[in-house]
Amino acid sequence: MTHFLQPFGAKLPVIQASMAGIQGSALAMAVCHAGGLGSLPASMMTLETLEQELQKLAAIHKPYNVNFFCHTAPTYNENIERAWRQILSPYYQKYGITPHIDPNSTKQPGFTESIELLEHYNPPIVSFHFGLPKQDLVNRLKERGTTVIASATTVEEALYLEESGVDAVIAQGLEAGGHRGHFLSDDLSKQMGTLALLPQIVATVSCPVIAAGGISTPADISAAMNLGASAVQIGTAYLLCPETHTSALYRAALKSTSARHTAITNLFSGRPARSIVNKLIKELGAIRQDVPAFPLARQALADLRALAEQKGDTSFSAFWCGQNTQGCQEVSATVLTQRLCQGL
Amino acid sequence: MTHFLQPFGAKLPVIQASMAGIQGSALAMAVCHAGGLGSLPASMMTLETLEQELQKLAAIHKPYNVNFFCHTAPTYNENIERAWRQILSPYYQKYGITPHIDPNSTKQPGFTESIELLEHYNPPIVSFHFGLPKQDLVNRLKERGTTVIASATTVEEALYLEESGVDAVIAQGLEAGGHRGHFLSDDLSKQMGTLALLPQIVATVSCPVIAAGGISTPADISAAMNLGASAVQIGTAYLLCPETHTSALYRAALKSTSARHTAITNLFSGRPARSIVNKLIKELGAIRQDVPAFPLARQALADLRALAEQKGDTSFSAFWCGQNTQGCQEVSATVLTQRLCQGL
Numbered sequence: 001m002t003h004f005l006q007p008f009g010a011k012l013p014v015i016q017a018s019m020a021g022i023q024g025s026a027l028a029m030a031v032c033h034a035g036g037l038g039s040l041p042a043s044m045m046t047l048e049t050l051e052q053e054l055q056k057l058a059a060i061h062k063p064y065n066v067n068f069f070c071h072t073a074p075t076y077n078e079n080i081e082r083a084w085r086q087i088l089s090p091y092y093q094k095y096g097i098t099p100h101i102d103p104n105s106t107k108q109p110g111f112t113e114s115i116e117l118l119e120h121y122n123p124p125i126v127s128f129h130f131g132l133p134k135q136d137l138v139n140r141l142k143e144r145g146t147t148v149i150a151s152a153t154t155v156e157e158a159l160y161l162e163e164s165g166v167d168a169v170i171a172q173g174l175e176a177g178g179h180r181g182h183f184l185s186d187d188l189s190k191q192m193g194t195l196a197l198l199p200q201i202v203a204t205v206s207c208p209v210i211a212a213g214g215i216s217t218p219a220d221i222s223a224a225m226n227l228g229a230s231a232v233q234i235g236t237a238y239l240l241c242p243e244t245h246t247s248a249l250y251r252a253a254l255k256s257t258s259a260r261h262t263a264i265t266n267l268f269s270g271r272p273a274r275s276i277v278n279k280l281i282k283e284l285g286a287i288r289q290d291v292p293a294f295p296l297a298r299q300a301l302a303d304l305r306a307l308a309e310q311k312g313d314t315s316f317s318a319f320w321c322g323q324n325t326q327g328c329q330e331v332s333a334t335v336l337t338q339r340l341c342q343g344l
Numbered sequence: 345m346t347h348f349l350q351p352f353g354a355k356l357p358v359i360q361a362s363m364a365g366i367q368g369s370a371l372a373m374a375v376c377h378a379g380g381l382g383s384l385p386a387s388m389m390t391l392e393t394l395e396q397e398l399q400k401l402a403a404i405h406k407p408y409n410v411n412f413f414c415h416t417a418p419t420y421n422e423n424i425e426r427a428w429r430q431i432l433s434p435y436y437q438k439y440g441i442t443p444h445i446d447p448n449s450t451k452q453p454g455f456t457e458s459i460e461l462l463e464h465y466n467p468p469i470v471s472f473h474f475g476l477p478k479q480d481l482v483n484r485l486k487e488r489g490t491t492v493i494a495s496a497t498t499v500e501e502a503l504y505l506e507e508s509g510v511d512a513v514i515a516q517g518l519e520a521g522g523h524r525g526h527f528l529s530d531d532l533s534k535q536m537g538t539l540a541l542l543p544q545i546v547a548t549v550s551c552p553v554i555a556a557g558g559i560s561t562p563a564d565i566s567a568a569m570n571l572g573a574s575a576v577q578i579g580t581a582y583l584l585c586p587e588t589h590t591s592a593l594y595r596a597a598l599k600s601t602s603a604r605h606t607a608i609t610n611l612f613s614g615r616p617a618r619s620i621v622n623k624l625i626k627e628l629g630a631i632r633q634d635v636p637a638f639p640l641a642r643q644a645l646a647d648l649r650a651l652a653e654q655k656g657d658t659s660f661s662a663f664w665c666g667q668n669t670q671g672c673q674e675v676s677a678t679v680l681t682q683r684l685c686q687g688l
Binding site for chain 2: 155192193213214215223228263324326
């Protein structure tokens with residue numbers, strides 16, 4: 001089977017989806033060791049941590065991917081924050097919490113600040129979610145020989161990315177766990193299941209297409225490749241691997257029938273992302289217009305979540321999860337990657 | 345390739361999805377002639393029409409399917425109707441319409457009234473949407489040798505159907521056009537893309553599983569069969585066939601990029617169904633709690649839709665459509681069915 005990752009030296013057509021907050025270089029390296037493409041989620045790391053992680057990844061001399069979120073840094077809005085905390089106040093009261101708000105706590109290095117570091121390491125692949133950084137930064141990466149890929153949730157986004165010069169498009173079907181990668185429209189009804197989105201993007205763009213969303217078994221990978229994918233991206237299946245930071249409560253949810261009910265929600269981060277449904281989603285609704293912007297929304301729930309989880313209560317926990325947990329196995333990501341590709 | 349329909353004498357693993365209001369026996373027969381399984385949508389027909397259509401279908405001596413909606417007949421509620429027409433009143437005013445309301449106009453024969461007719465014809469297969477009729481009616485059909493199949497939108501619904509004795513479950517992924525088949529919960533977030541739903545239902549039930557939603561090419565059919573489907577159900581791809589009643593405006597929408605944006609909406613019928621997005625959906629929102637019950641909601645828009653369509657305006661038109669129109673071809677359904685199965 002020929003695939004997109006072969007020229008990089010990865011023998012398997014599997015990209016491990018970047019999962020910010022859940023993994024670092026350990027998961028990426030384990031996937032690389034199996035012959036897949038491990039990914040490092042750069043977006044929630046300080047530049048210092050990012051450098052440490054890049055050092056580790058680069059040291060194994062396997063192809064890898066570094067992923068960035070491309071949201072515009074939000075402006076802290078006191079009124080929106082206050083209104084949102086008012087909505088959450090019954091929970092604060094119940095749990096005896098005075099929410100600690102620090103407008104600066106969710107500040108993250110932007111891509112502009114990271115690019116010099118990247119240029120030092122020249123990662124083989126850099127992937128973007130929520131669109132692309134400024135065109136000159138994309139060009140700078142490409143001039144240094146880095147392959148640039150990015151997520152599309154619609155045919156229109158795939159066309160936009162191709163016109164912006166990406167080397168491959170990730171077709172992110174609605175089944176995918178975690179954050180939706182949309183950037184041209186926040187109308188979720190425009191987004192499609194993988195089985196519909198993938199072949200339509202394949203038919204529309206001329207660059208390679210990577211399938212994402214609901215893929216968790218060798219049969220799924222075969223299906224995606226037969227529908228024109230040049231590789232697949234898999235996240236959820238890796239969530240039980242020992243190389244992740246998936247908590248005990250999160251693991252228990254993944255292994256139970258709770259994982260059958262996920263929803264796309266913006267309550268936890270300020271941007272729509274697929275999570276296992278919990279009390280907060282049921283009571284407030286999955287998508288609301290009054291949630292602070294990404295990633296500021298994280299703050300309002302942080303203390304609540306921590307306190308509740310100490311009591312084994314997942315009412316406020318963002319447990320990112322795709323619609324198909326069949327691939328989740330409690331084995332090393334190296335073994336899992338090999339199993340995912342068995343018989344291909 | 346062995347498949348579910350072979351024992352019935354259909355050589356291809358394709359069930360033409362029943363599309364009430366868009367087709368009668370002509371489409372079903374054209375599919376049957378190709379070796380697929382044609383379906384007759386019984387739910388919007390009078391018993392007299394149903395009998396005429398059954399006569400035609402039975403006369404070609406090929407296996408066929410008769411489909412029924414299993415909703416509970418709604419009670420006309422004057423207050424709900426009045427409030428809903430109030431919401432629609434700006435449109436009525438703009439188009440100079442005094443909406444004609446007849447509480448009895450959407451009355452349809454229930455399955456109880458149809459079963460004697462069915463017993464006379466003994467159709468090889470009967471399929472149900474929105475759940476099942478009363479257990480004794482299911483049993484009566486099965487005792488006469490009819491194979492009973494029904495739609496599931498979740499793993500839970502598939503289990504329920506299997507326990508109720510259906511012979512096969514249709515796994516209806518979110519990509520599918522037209523009415524969602526759910527019956528245990530109306531929480532749409534519980535529903536999944538085909539790529540996630542199909543293998544999970546296959547892994548859970550022991551009866552054959554038919555894949556539906558987003559399937560429109562030979563590669564899609566192969567993918568579904570490789571994921572464990574025993575056959576596939578295809579609707580949208582048939583919408584341009586000359587044997588359908590698809591209107592000129594509907595056809596034009598299907599052939600344009602409008603078809604890239606569909607949404608699950610209850611505005612048109614009172615139950616969630618996937619339609620091409622139009623002005624009404626954009627202005628009122630796709631899902632509302634104040635819409636009259638299925639199928640009463642059809643009435644409030646009927647005159648508006650008719651008048652607007654005369655002017656080439658699709659603002660109020662329910663153009664059912666799945667998320668993948670790649671398979672739509674303006675060829676006879678016989679040729680299309682053969683093409684869909686080319687190389688399988």
